[in-house]
Amino acid sequence: MERITRVELPEKSKITDLIEEEILSLLLKGLNEEERGLVVEEIVDGEVKRVPSREVILESYWTPLCNYMHKFPLGEFHCRNSTQELARCIIKGEIQPGRHQCYLGIEAFSIPFEFQGEIIGVLFGGKYQTEDSNIEERLESFYDQEKGWFDLEEAKSHIPSIRKMSKKEIKKLIERLEEGASQVMKIASNNYTLKKTLAYQGFRSEIMSFFVKQLQVGLPLEVILLRILEEVNYLFEIESSLFLLTYRGKDATISAPPLSVDQRTIKMIISEIKSGFNERDGMYSWKKREDGTKHLTRIRDKFGLKESPNSIYALPLPFGDEIEGFFIFIDPNIEWDDSDFVGFLKVLAETITIQINLWQGTIEREDFMAEMVHRLKSPMQIIMTKCMTLEDKLKGDQEFQRTIQGVKGGVTLLDHQTKGYSFITTKERFPIIKPYQIHVLVRTCINRFRSIAEIKNIGIKLEETGDKRKEVEMDKSMMDLAISNLIDNAIKYSFPSSFIKIKLLFKEESCCISISNKGYEILDEERDKIFERYYRGEVIRRKDLIPGTGIGLAVAKEIVEKIHKGEVKAVSHHLRDGYHHTFSIFLPYHWEVAIL
Amino acid sequence: MNMKKKILIVEDEYSTIEDIGERLKNDGYEVDVACDVKEAMEHLKESEYAVVLLDIMLPTREVIERDPEQAGVEILKNLKKDSPKTRVVVLTAVMNHRTHKEIKEYAPDEVMIKPVDGNELCETLKGLVERG
Numbered sequence: 001m002e003r004i005t006r007v008e009l010p011e012k013s014k015i016t017d018l019i020e021e022e023i024l025s026l027l028l029k030g031l032n033e034e035e036r037g038l039v040v041e042e043i044v045d046g047e048v049k050r051v052p053s054r055e056v057i058l059e060s061y062w063t064p065l066c067n068y069m070h071k072f073p074l075g076e077f078h079c080r081n082s083t084q085e086l087a088r089c090i091i092k093g094e095i096q097p098g099r100h101q102c103y104l105g106i107e108a109f110s111i112p113f114e115f116q117g118e119i120i121g122v123l124f125g126g127k128y129q130t131e132d133s134n135i136e137e138r139l140e141s142f143y144d145q146e147k148g149w150f151d152l153e154e155a156k157s158h159i160p161s162i163r164k165m166s167k168k169e170i171k172k173l174i175e176r177l178e179e180g181a182s183q184v185m186k187i188a189s190n191n192y193t194l195k196k197t198l199a200y201q202g203f204r205s206e207i208m209s210f211f212v213k214q215l216q217v218g219l220p221l222e223v224i225l226l227r228i229l230e231e232v233n234y235l236f237e238i239e240s241s242l243f244l245l246t247y248r249g250k251d252a253t254i255s256a257p258p259l260s261v262d263q264r265t266i267k268m269i270i271s272e273i274k275s276g277f278n279e280r281d282g283m284y285s286w287k288k289r290e291d292g293t294k295h296l297t298r299i300r301d302k303f304g305l306k307e308s309p310n311s312i313y314a315l316p317l318p319f320g321d322e323i324e325g326f327f328i329f330i331d332p333n334i335e336w337d338d339s340d341f342v343g344f345l346k347v348l349a350e351t352i353t354i355q356i357n358l359w360q361g362t363i364e365r366e367d368f369m370a371e372m373v374h375r376l377k378s379p380m381q382i383i384m385t386k387c388m389t390l391e392d393k394l395k396g397d398q399e400f401q402r403t404i405q406g407v408k409g410g411v412t413l414l415d416h417q418t419k420g421y422s423f424i425t426t427k428e429r430f431p432i433i434k435p436y437q438i439h440v441l442v443r444t445c446i447n448r449f450r451s452i453a454e455i456k457n458i459g460i461k462l463e464e465t466g467d468k469r470k471e472v473e474m475d476k477s478m479m480d481l482a483i484s485n486l487i488d489n490a491i492k493y494s495f496p497s498s499f500i501k502i503k504l505l506f507k508e509e510s511c512c513i514s515i516s517n518k519g520y521e522i523l524d525e526e527r528d529k530i531f532e533r534y535y536r537g538e539v540i541r542r543k544d545l546i547p548g549t550g551i552g553l554a555v556a557k558e559i560v561e562k563i564h565k566g567e568v569k570a571v572s573h574h575l576r577d578g579y580h581h582t583f584s585i586f587l588p589y590h591w592e593v594a595i596l
Numbered sequence: 597m598n599m600k601k602k603i604l605i606v607e608d609e610y611s612t613i614e615d616i617g618e619r620l621k622n623d624g625y626e627v628d629v630a631c632d633v634k635e636a637m638e639h640l641k642e643s644e645y646a647v648v649l650l651d652i653m654l655p656t657r658e659v660i661e662r663d664p665e666q667a668g669v670e671i672l673k674n675l676k677k678d679s680p681k682t683r684v685v686v687l688t689a690v691m692n693h694r695t696h697k698e699i700k701e702y703a704p705d706e707v708m709i710k711p712v713d714g715n716e717l718c719e720t721l722k723g724l725v726e727r728g
Contacts (some may be wrong), residue, residue, distance in 0.1 A: 377689040377690075378609060378689065378710070380710065380711035381609065381612055381711040381712065382609060383711070384711045384714050385611065385612045385615035385616055385714040386611060388615060388714025388715050388718070389614075389618060389619065389714070391715075392622070408713070415711050419709075422690075430691045430695070432691075432696070432700065432707050444716055476707075477707065477708070
């Protein structure tokens with residue numbers, strides 16, 4: 001069964017979900033200048049991870065004294081776990097971001113990366129000494145406690161390499177880095193929006209493709225909507241969702257199980273939603289905690305639920321002035337503030353609205369065409385019978401006879417096209433199966449097209465082999481259309497002043513009608529495609545040679561193969577005098593019940 | 597006139613009746629025509645026909661006022677019940693679910709979908725008369 005593929009939203013729990021590591025490194029490098037490196041810490045799978053990687057940043061970020069401090073005892077802000085421990089505390093909200101001094105008085109500062117209200121990473125910068133850092137005194141004091149543990153003079157010699165900054169300089173530096181960090185987050189946010197848009201687009205394509213495929217197999221709208229609901233329940237792990245649609249002008253309703261309700265109830269519920277629910281960003285909702293149970297109890301009663309739901313979300317399906325409805329989620333496992341999920345739901349509602357509108361347009365067009373085709377039939381019948389009378393009355397008038405043949409040919413072609421159109425636009429087939437002598441039908445079809453062939457000076461030869469009295473169980477009108485389509489095509493695509501050979505061969509279990517002509521090239525790669533609906537041969541199309549709709553062969557194939565369990569084949573040969581094509585119909589004598 | 601050569605044309609389109617009727621008469625058949633259900637029923641009560649050409653969609657006067665399709669089916673039903681030997685050719689513009697159901701149930705001898713070539717139609721009617 002066709003399924004909707006799950007489309008995931010981009011992650012947003014860490015900074016590297018939102019921005020590529022290489023890009024982040026470049027941005028940091030641009031910000032860095034002389035403040036001895038910048039690092040970002042983020043939590044990955046519960047562990048704090050440094051970005052860019054330690055190897056890249058270590059050289060510029062580490063001060064020579066860090067080698068000593070690494071072994072110092074833990075202080076309030078120490079270097080043993082350095083920025084990673086700080087980042088963890090900041091992300092957890094245990095300490096505030098800002099300025100931090102290490103055990104020796106070397107100072108750094110942290111700037112949080114906030115995304116959608118949460119800290120997902122921390123930028124660390126600095127590694128400078130302030131005017132009152134007093135690193136030398138602290139080193140000496142520590143040396144006194146841990147005598148002989150390290151070389152004091154050697155350690156002191158590194159102090160000048162740590163930049164000394166005034167309060168004003170530090171303030172300016174922090175401001176500049178805050179601005180830089182904010183720019184980084186803007187880029188990250190834009191990235192996320194772009195990825196989210198792509199995810200929505202992917203979801204939209206999934207829904208559209210699902211809808212169209214279901215429509216193509218001829219499922220009614222209600223069933224398609226029901227299947228979409230099942231898919232939505234599965235994709236979003238929702239207990240139940242349903243469509244409520246009302247047509248203002250028409251007396252029609254679509255609702256879907258598991259909670260099907262009648263039209264009157266649907267109208268009441270829609271009215272309830274509109275008047276009583278909270279509306280925000282085009283979505284209506286109601287939760288249990290928002291008031292007693294007034295609305296939810298009413299909904300419970302109207303839906304016939306056993307218990308009142310915890311929450312209901314309703315997305316309007318805006319169908320212009322004529323139809324309105326809601327796509328409703330009952331007890332969904334989502335929170336109102338989950339804007340990303342709501343985004344998916346909106347995409348869903350919007351896409352379904354578009355598809356239903358398109359579907360309705362198609363139905364209206366098809367109804368219009370069917371009505372037109374129907375109305376054409378009576379005048380066409382009058383012309384056909386009138387032609388017969390005129391033929392009888394003016395037998396000696398050759399010119400008039402030609403005119404009559406032209407008129408009949410025109411009506412035959414029009415009839416042919418309308419029947420083909422009716423066949424492909426009608427989803428249900430109603431064959432009337434009876435035994436017929438197929439040679440009579442083939443001759444009838446040939447006679448009908450003879451006058452059309454004569455216009456191009458094309459002759460039609462018929463050869464019959466075997467016991468032609470054998471009867472074939474078939475729907476005569478449909479097989480008439482299939483055979484006529486092949487003859488029509490042969491005439492249309494034959495060169496003028498040529499011959500069409502029609503062979504009728506009666507074999508043991510089946511009969512074969514083959515129609516051969518000489519005409520334009522059919523490319524090898526399109527041998528199967530020519531039987532697809534609306535496909536027209538590349539050579540014909542390229543040269544814009546012959547007008548056509550591209551449904552003739554498709555209709556013939558469907559009639560023979562789907563309705564009669566026969567087969568249609570095309571064979572082509574390139575000979576010296578051109579391309580020779582043979583289209584053959586293989587038809588069993590006995591009709592088997594077909595699934596139509 | 598041999599009664600077996602009698603054909604009834606039930607069709608509301610006068611032009612078609614005229615053309616088909618004239619051709620059949622010229623070919624030696626006796627032809628009666630009916631433009632609606634009432635006329636058709638009267639003819640069927642009075643005479644026995646070898647073949648009836650029946651347009652399934654007919655205008656109705658009294659029988660089934662609002663349903664022209666049902667009118668044709670009503671005739672088909674009566675024919676199969678009262679005149680089982682009479683061959684029936686049904687002429688229809690469309691083959692929808694309902695037409696299909698009725699046609700299958702009352703099994704006419706031939707079903708032709710409009711428009712039908714005049715010659716083809718006449719040959720079909722004549723063929724059925726001759727086969728008896």
